[in-house]
Amino acid sequence: MYDFQTVLQRRGSNSVKWDVSEQELPLNLADMDFTTAPEIIAALQQKVASGVFGYEEIPPTYYQAVADWYEQEHGCRPDTDWLVFATGVVPALSSLVRRLSHPGDNIVVQPPVYNIFYHSIENNGRHTLANNLIYQTDHYEIDFPLLKQQLAQPLTTLMILCNPQNPSGQIWTYEQLKQIVTLCQQFQVTLISDEIHGDLTLNSQQYTPIFSLPDTLIQSTIALVSPSKTFNLAALHAASVIVPNAALRQQVLRALNNDELAEPNLTAVPGTIAAYTKGRPWLKALKQQLQANYQLVADYLQHNLPEIKLIHGGASYLLWLDCSAFKIPAAKLAQQLQESVGLLLSDGSLYRGNGADFLRLNMACPPAILKVALQRLVQGLLQIVSQK
Ligand SMILES: Cc1ncc(COP(=O)(O)O)c(C=O)c1O
Known part of the structure; x- marks a missing residue:
């Protein structure tokens, strides 16, 4: 019923990802080469057809749709x-960094992690405190003794968690989350949990929203969620900030209003409501396609280049390719793949931690594109290694 096979022509469409030269194939940036759910397109068409685009407020039906989605999709x-509306996860994150910490403060993150976290922290004059994740052959563990020390430092005021994690797709367990939140609480550190990839768990796995933890543990937590990754709606610029504690919520409201991030554009409200109330069948079909794409990549690499170890923690369409066997830094691999076969993958060192051994590949595209990308990857890597 839904089409995940047609190769879309995205060149020349103001796409950041596809604004590359004709022979280049971008599997780097995190949006999908699929059209969104037809139910969302219909809602946006209806909005545009109204022709009335004045200033908007957030109606109760928006909050209802977000709450219903989490209840039905995630069981809490x-x-x-x-709930507080914001014009995006990253704008909200940067705004919260400015409001809830001071220049010179420490903010804890867990590398390798979404590179824009570093921009939100460092471009605002705060220090990144790296609680590097411990790599254990096919997944990451949290260094809790180090985390405790870092949260205890007098200048640490915030921690930014990524659950599920970008780039590894790892889903943190209930017990791990409980331990993180308990430590944050012990040292009065506010925890911001970026859960933008939370809807994209594959193979019937579940993720745990931070606000589903016991009431006593969530009073200093803030979750950031959005339909933008789930339904490929990045340009909708709509996100929700979930703040259980009333006093902290006032701070969040002030931050977002101060930075003028609290008013929706014409698509944000109807797009979000349609996604959360009508998007479930499309998401189910998308996940099946992503699972098939994962298998395609796994089989292809196994047969053609088993030196690459494929890491996928269970969520999102981002694959984390362990290229350590080649003993060439990822920055160089990414650059040479671009130059030799026109394949664009993300250089893992952008995410810091042990990322210099990894390339990140976005598999959310029609299989026809993925197959070409895999051929180029293998051809390019063999060429690079033979020239070493
Ligand atoms: C972990 C994470 N947070 C936030 C974003 C972007 O959010 P937004 O487009 O709502 O600013 C991304 C996009 O890749 C992401 O991976």
């Missing part, structure tokens, strides 16, 4: 009073 319902 945030109180609608906890």
Whole structure:
């Protein structure tokens, strides 16, 4: 019923990902080469057809749709009073960094992690405190003794968690989350949990929203969620900030209003409501396609280049390719793949931690594109290694 096979022509469409030369194939940036759910397109068409695009407020039906989605999709319902609209996860994150910490403060993150976290921290004059994840052949573990020391430092005021993790796709367990939150609470550190990849768990796995933990543990937590990754709606510029504690919520509201991030554009409200109320069948079909794509990549690499170890923690369409066997830094691999076979993958060192051994590949594209990309990857890597 839904089409995940047609190769879309995205060149010349203001796409950041596809604004590359004709022979280049971009599997780097995190948006999908699929059209969004037809139910969302219909809602946006209806909005545009109204022709009235004045200033908008957030209606109760928006908050209802977000809360219903979390209840039905993730088995826990945030109180609608906890929800605050924002024009994106990253803008909200940067705004919260400015409001909830001071220049010179420490902010804990867990590399390798979404590179824009570093921009939000360092471009605002704060220090990144790296709680590097411990790589264990096919997944990452959290260094809790180090985390405790880092949270205890007098200048540490915030921690930014990524659950599920970009780039590894790892889903943190309930017990791990409980331990993180308990430590944050012990040292009065506010925890911001970026859960933008949370809807994209594959193979019937579940992720645990931070606000589903016991009430006593979530009073200093803030979750950031959005339909933008789930339904390929990045340009919708709509996100929700979930803040169980009323006093902290006031701070969040002030931050977002101060930075003028609280008003929706014409697509944000109808797009989000349609996604959360009508998007479930499309998401189910998308996940099946992503699982098939994962298998395609796994089989192809196994047969043609088993030196690459494929890491996928269970969520998102991002694959984390362990290229350590080649003993060439990822920055060089990424650059040479671009130059030799026109394949664009993300250089893992952008995410810091042990990322210099990895390339990140976005598999959310029609299989026809993925097959070409895999051929180029193998051809390019063999060429690079033979020239070493
Ligand atoms: C972990 C994470 N947070 C946030 C974003 C972007 O969020 P937004 O487009 O709502 O600013 C991304 C995009 O890749 C991401 O991976």
